[in-house]
Amino acid sequence: MQSSKKIVVLGHFGVGKTSLIRRFVTDAFSDNYKVTIGVHITKKTVEISAENNVSLILWDLEGTDDIASLRKSYLLGAHGIVFVFDVSRPSTFQDLNDNLAIIRSNLPYVPLMVVGNKADLVEEHALKNVIEAQEIAVDFIASAKTGKAVNALFLKLATLLTTNA
Amino acid sequence: MLEQYQKQYRNNKRQFVLINKEGTVIESDQQFLAIEAGTSIYDIHPFFECLPAIVDSDEKEISFFCVHLPIEENFFVVDIKFLVKKEHVLLIIDDFTEHYHSYQNVAQTRNESVIKSELTIIKNRELEERERFKNNFIQNFSHELRNPLTSIMAIVAILGDTALTDEQTKMLDFLKESNTNLRLMLEDTLSIGMIDSGKLKIQANEFDLHSLFKLMEFTYKAKAQKKGLQFLCRFDDKIPQYVIGDRLRLFQVITNLLDNAIKYTHTGSVSFNVLLNLKRANTVGLHFEVIDTGEGIAAEDKEQIFEGFNQIATGKKTNGTGLGLTIVKKLLALMGSKIVLQLHQDKGTTFYFDMLFKYPLFPENDRSLQENTKTIKSESSNQPKYKILLVEDDEHVQATLFKMLLKTNRFQINLAYDGAFVFQEVVNNNYDLIVMDVNLPNLNGIQITKLIRDFPFKNIKKIPIIGLTANVYKDQINQCLKAGMQKVLTKPFEQEEFLKVIYKTLK
Ligand SMILES: Nc1nc2c(ncn2[C@@H]2O[C@H](COP(=O)(O)OP(=O)(O)OP(=O)(O)O)[C@@H](O)[C@H]2O)c(=O)[nH]1
Ligand SMILES: [Mg+2]
Numbered sequence: 001m002q003s004s005k006k007i008v009v010l011g012h013f014g015v016g017k018t019s020l021i022r023r024f025v026t027d028a029f030s031d032n033y034k035v036t037i038g039v040h041i042t043k044k045t046v047e048i049s050a051e052n053n054v055s056l057i058l059w060d061l062e063g064t065d066d067i068a069s070l071r072k073s074y075l076l077g078a079h080g081i082v083f084v085f086d087v088s089r090p091s092t093f094q095d096l097n098d099n100l101a102i103i104r105s106n107l108p109y110v111p112l113m114v115v116g117n118k119a120d121l122v123e124e125h126a127l128k129n130v131i132e133a134q135e136i137a138v139d140f141i142a143s144a145k146t147g148k149a150v151n152a153l154f155l156k157l158a159t160l161l162t163t164n165a
Numbered sequence: 166m167l168e169q170y171q172k173q174y175r176n177n178k179r180q181f182v183l184i185n186k187e188g189t190v191i192e193s194d195q196q197f198l199a200i201e202a203g204t205s206i207y208d209i210h211p212f213f214e215c216l217p218a219i220v221d222s223d224e225k226e227i228s229f230f231c232v233h234l235p236i237e238e239n240f241f242v243v244d245i246k247f248l249v250k251k252e253h254v255l256l257i258i259d260d261f262t263e264h265y266h267s268y269q270n271v272a273q274t275r276n277e278s279v280i281k282s283e284l285t286i287i288k289n290r291e292l293e294e295r296e297r298f299k300n301n302f303i304q305n306f307s308h309e310l311r312n313p314l315t316s317i318m319a320i321v322a323i324l325g326d327t328a329l330t331d332e333q334t335k336m337l338d339f340l341k342e343s344n345t346n347l348r349l350m351l352e353d354t355l356s357i358g359m360i361d362s363g364k365l366k367i368q369a370n371e372f373d374l375h376s377l378f379k380l381m382e383f384t385y386k387a388k389a390q391k392k393g394l395q396f397l398c399r400f401d402d403k404i405p406q407y408v409i410g411d412r413l414r415l416f417q418v419i420t421n422l423l424d425n426a427i428k429y430t431h432t433g434s435v436s437f438n439v440l441l442n443l444k445r446a447n448t449v450g451l452h453f454e455v456i457d458t459g460e461g462i463a464a465e466d467k468e469q470i471f472e473g474f475n476q477i478a479t480g481k482k483t484n485g486t487g488l489g490l491t492i493v494k495k496l497l498a499l500m501g502s503k504i505v506l507q508l509h510q511d512k513g514t515t516f517y518f519d520m521l522f523k524y525p526l527f528p529e530n531d532r533s534l535q536e537n538t539k540t541i542k543s544e545s546s547n548q549p550k551y552k553i554l555l556v557e558d559d560e561h562v563q564a565t566l567f568k569m570l571l572k573t574n575r576f577q578i579n580l581a582y583d584g585a586f587v588f589q590e591v592v593n594n595n596y597d598l599i600v601m602d603v604n605l606p607n608l609n610g611i612q613i614t615k616l617i618r619d620f621p622f623k624n625i626k627k628i629p630i631i632g633l634t635a636n637v638y639k640d641q642i643n644q645c646l647k648a649g650m651q652k653v654l655t656k657p658f659e660q661e662e663f664l665k666v667i668y669k670t671l672k
Contacts, residue, residue, distance in 0.1 A: 073229050
């Protein structure tokens with residue numbers, strides 16, 4: 001049986017939402033930054049097990065530094081959320097817990113992944129310090145550029161979604 | 166104008182699509198999207214898979230803005246409104262592709278510039294952090310070097326008083342000179358650290374400018390001659406003899422410039438001139454210049470040579486730390502002046518700066534220094550021995566100080582490593598003087614001094630104390646004096662200076 005699940009990818013602008021999706025869907029990466037406006041939607045089918053596939057409908061939203069201003073219709077019916085921040089730019093995660101609370105108030109029950117992207121730009125131990133200092137619960141430290149943890153994070157989410165269902 | 170707008174907005178296309186709640190297209194007016202009746206809306210684009218959620222929600226009307234719909238060859242950016250009716254759902258789709266393209270450009274510029282400025286701030290902060298770390302490291306490291314250097318200098322001094330062959334004397338002279346150089350480099354490094362961390366304060370005391378000039382002339386004539394250079398000196402005699410300023414820092418600036426000039430000049434001359442710019446009621450403006458006929462400086466290096474640790478960075482090999490000019494620049498800035506570098510057409514360079522001084526109409530004419538130096542020589546043997554307690558936890562420093570004192574044959578010395586011993590000792594002996602390291606383990610010198618000054622017995626309470634420290638900061642020195650030390654000596658020091666201070670304190 002195949003089901004489709006709506007995943008909303010959001011976070012500040014320039015953190016690499018589009019890049020993570022591109023890496024996941026077409027296994028490609030570009031250093032050029034093309035700002036996303038509105039929303040781009042792509043679909044990718046993931047095989048969770050031999051008899052269990054799931055179609056992820058990935059909603060790549062335009063970046064915003066004010067999650068509260070996000071249009072509610074984008075979130076409507078979402079099965080999962082990926083919140084992306086940029087580990088090399090503190091402004092993208094310093095209000096992270098507040099942002100997550102806002103998302104939670106809209107979608108109390110859906111699985112939510114917190115992803116620190118651009119791991120390739122920061123040294124590992126420096127990264128740990130930053131994250132600890134901010135008291136952030138991070139699910140994945142990823143890099144769209146190197147591909148690190150990209151598949152893992154979407155697979156994990158897909159698995160969560162199918163077992164929850 | 167209006168026409169243009171009309172064109173833009175009239176061209177806007179709006180498409181109506183009617184679907185049932187399962188997503189099958191009932192009717193479509195085919196304005197710009199090819200959506201055939203009878204097909205499933207889900208096959209048009211995955212965006213439409215949001216339909217079930219919309220139908221399930223209580224909302225009757227839901228809008229999506231700026232949705233990208235790549236459909237077949239075309240790329241549309243649309244606003245889509247879902248109107249949920251009883252039996253079916255009406256979609257109103259507006260094509261705003263062009264409008265959103267221009268908005269994309271605006272967003273692009275804005276986001277890029279925000280990110281860029283953010284990254285610049287982060288980068289600058291990192292650089293500052295690194296700079297601070299470097300300065301701290303260098304300062305600590307230089308402090309650490311002072312103790313062993315003190316020992317070496319003391320031992321060299323003692324060795325010089327023993328019977329030596331000519332060759333050994335020569336070698337010892339080399340050693341002395343190297344030590345002096347090493348010490349000067351340490352001082353340079355520390356000076357920079359102190360200036361950068363704002364710990365260096367400029368003094369304003371009356372001092373004898375003429376004798377400073379004479380000292381410079383004497384010292385550098387000798388140095389220049391040694392290198393086969395001519396040393397030319399000119400001082401305007403209308404310059405007042407006494408001025409108010411920081412003699413030590415001015416001295417440091419001039420010696421750095423002159424050392425530098427001599428170092429980089431291989432033939433010709435080095436000149437040092439001090440000229441009068443202006444003289445008013447109690448202010449005098451002086452022009453200091455150091456001119457050389459040296460190899461010069463490449464024009465593109467002109468600014469760089471004043472930046473710290475430059476020589477090290479460029480890998481040019483010469484003696485010294487390469488910090489001299491940095492110190493000059495920083496010290497002059499603290500004193501309200503500015504170093505200027507002129508490159509000569511043919512050969513050589515001129516460094517100059519202008520500085521204002523206040524000068525007293527009735528100078529104090531202090532002669533105490535000269536008296537002090539005399540006393541040392543006259544104090545020699547056949548006089549009563551003083552009893553000294555030496556408190557120092559570093560064995561090497563202890564040994565050298567011990568020897569320095571012993572040599573004079575004027576002192577009886579006891580040693581202590583630790584605060585606890587000090588109290589025992591002072592109670593059981595009649596000491597004339599305590600010489601104590603400030604940075605002792607457990608109780609430090611400042612604490613010990615305070616406790617001694619609070620002793621109930623007059624004879625103990627009043628024992629003079631000389632502090633020894635590798636710390637050059639005024640703060641700590643002031644703390645020592647406030648705690649009741651008579652004098653604080655900064656390591657490393659020469660034997661002569663050490664004894665001078667001891668005799669003076671014992672008086
Ligand atoms: N070094 C590095 N750069 C990355 C990584 N991911 C994205 N980038 C770069 O970061 C910039 C922004 O990436 P996008 O994927 O467009 O970011 P976004 O979150 O979609 O941005 P908005 O659409 O404006 O919200 C681009 O220049 C990417 O090349 C990464 O993992 N490592
Ligand atoms: Mg994007």
